[in-house]
Structure formats: structure tokens, C-alpha cells
Amino acid sequence: MRPASRPASAARSRPSASKSTSKSARSHWLSELAAHAVIAARLAVADAGIAEVAAPDRAGVVFGTGFGSLAESGPHYVKWAEIGDAAARPATIPTLMLNAPRRRSPSTLAFAGPASRWRRRVARGATLSVTQCARSRRGGKTSCWRAAAERALTELMLLSWGRLRVLSRRNDEPERASRPFDARRDGLVLADAVVLLVLESEDHLARRGGRALAELVGFGSNCGAGHLTAPDQASEASAMRSASKSAVWIEKTSISSSPMGPRRGATDVVEGQALREVFGDNGSFPALAALKSMVGHSMGASGRSAPPAAAFALESGTIPPTINLDAPDPQCQISGFAPVATRRTLRHAVVNAFAFGGHNAVLVLRRV
Secondary structure, three states, X not given: OOOOOOOOOOOEOOOXXXXXXXXXXXXXXXXXXXXXXXXXXXXXXXXXXXXXXXXXXXXXXXXXXXXXXXXXXXXXXXXXXXXXXXXXXXXXXXXXXXXXXXXXXXXXXXXXXXXXXXXXXXXXXXXXXXXXXXXXXXXXXXXXXXXXXXXXXXXXXXXHHHHOOOEOOOOOOHHHOOOOOEOOOOOEOEEOEEEEEEEEOHHHHHHHOOOOOOEEEEEEEEEOOOOOOOOOHHHHHHHHHHHHHOOOOOHHHEEEEOOOOOOOOOHHHHHHXXXXXXXXXXXXXXXXXXXXXXXXXXXXXXXXXXXXXXXXXXXXXXXXXXXXXXXXXXXXXXXXXXXXXXXXXXXXXXXXXXXXXHEEEEEEEEOX
């Protein structure tokens, strides 16, 4: 049990891989983040069924992270402080460099197309991957792997974010610490995550007899260009409207996925105001789901975690629950959340990702 003075670390960890899979993927050249990126890449290839049909030079990878393996550097510095330069290993730099997960994933998949690594926050996980994949498609690539990973549950990250006073301190109930849009929310909950998605053209999918989870039909992105951390209602609403221009959705058969809700203060309130501005003030909201209530905040990977959840919601006709919303904040003034999974036939899903620096990205997915 952590001392009461420490923030709740939030117990939102990645699923553990089997010992055999983990052992084969890890080596002294791999950080934990890179090792799990390799494992996730193998799982994604198997699920997509694309390994045997994708020409290596026509498949690319766009990999994003906020801090990468640098979050695991704390023990290295401690050891250097204790025993000096003898603590340095030849593998230190290859292990901790930001593009280590990006480098390992395509080599594991034998992909020889463009491989990009972007340092990003929440929204950039959605934004840059889409734009880079679009460029790859124009360059003749048949498929593009959108990937993001973050290793947040380390002592260095917990202490650093704790110093910003933005982590929840609900240590007595860590499973109830992440409370988007709740009046008693007191901070965010960090999480580890590795997410990989495959974007490919409809023609290529049909030729190989593949199965699509959803179709990407709308995209909007902008920058509030204001305060470093304060959210901006106008730019958030503008991003949603930009995405809707290429994907006209029917409100009652849509789901707005991944409203953020990570911090104290104005974040949830401003997003609620932006949702009201776009969908109207008469209470006719689409179904809403705040995924961070269940999985926590994986920073650079969180903007990538919502699209697969939205795709599965469309495919299954099941709206994810928003847990811990016991006392809705009256300042947010939005409805549409449900504490349990809800069955509903959906046509579209809107994924919002709004981040520090005013970075906003919105995706619109359509059921196939």
C-alpha cells in the first residue's frame, strides 16, 4: 500500500504476456516498452491476417509515444549515482532511445516500408498517424500500421506527474480513482498501453479477403494555439465539425467515444461545453463513453486506444460503460453516459482526443 501522501498510481497496467512469448521477444537490447511493442505487433499481424499478403516494401509503420523508453531510465541514473561510469552498458542508448519500439516492430514484422516515430501527446496519437498513413497511401503503400505505446507506471513517471499535482490521491479506492465528468474527480490515473491498428484501402482489403472492423470516414484536427494546458472550447468544437464535414452522422445512432476527463479543473467542463455546442443544448446527445474511467490515461497511447474500442462498439452494437460517474458534475451539463455496457445499433462513432498544448483530433468511424 502506498503512503497516503503519494498519488494513486492507478493500477491500470497492460495485460501480461505469456512467459514464452515474453522471453522470445525480450533481450538485453529491449526495454519493457519495446518488448511489449514487439509482442503487440505479432498479435496484431495474426489478428489482421495480413502477414502473408503484405509485400514488405509496401507496408509501413507509424509509431507514436510521449516519453517512450525514457520513462524506464530512472534505475539507470540511480545505478550511475551509486557506482559511477561502470554502471553504463553498451545497450543503454539502443534500449532507451525514443524510436526503440518503432525500430523493433517493423523488424519483427519484416516490413521495409516507411517507418516513422513521432513524439506525441493524447491527440497526436490520432492526428499524425492518420496524416502519415495518408502520405504512405499516396506513395503506393498498401497498408499502414498505426501504433502507439507508453510506459507510464514507473517510479520516475509517477513522481514527476505527482509533482504537477495532477494525479488522483484516491489511494483507499484506486479502482475508483479515474472519474471522468464526476463532481468528485481529483486527478488523472496513469496507465501503460501498446496499441496497433492496420489502415488499408478498401480495394486491398477486398483483394486479400480481409475483415474490416470499421471504416474511417471523417477526420478533423487543429490547435487551440492558446494556453499550454488550458482547454479551448472553440477549437475542440471546430475539430468535431471538421470531422463531420466528411462524415454526416445521425445523432441517435452514434457514439462519442473517449471524452477525456483526466484532471481536475476545466478539462471536463470545457469538453462538455464543446459537445453541447456541436450536438445542441436540448439534451439530444449521442451515446457517450469515457474510456479513461476504465483504462486510465496512457498519455501518448491514449489517442490510439479509443479507435479500436469504438470499432468494436460498432461491430458488436455495444456501447462501453463509463464507470465511477456517481455524481455528474453540474458544470459539465451533458448526458448520454451509462454505468454499464448498453446494447444499441450504431452507425457511426466519433472519437475525440484533446491534449495539452491545444492539440485536438477527432476521428469518425462507420460500421461496415
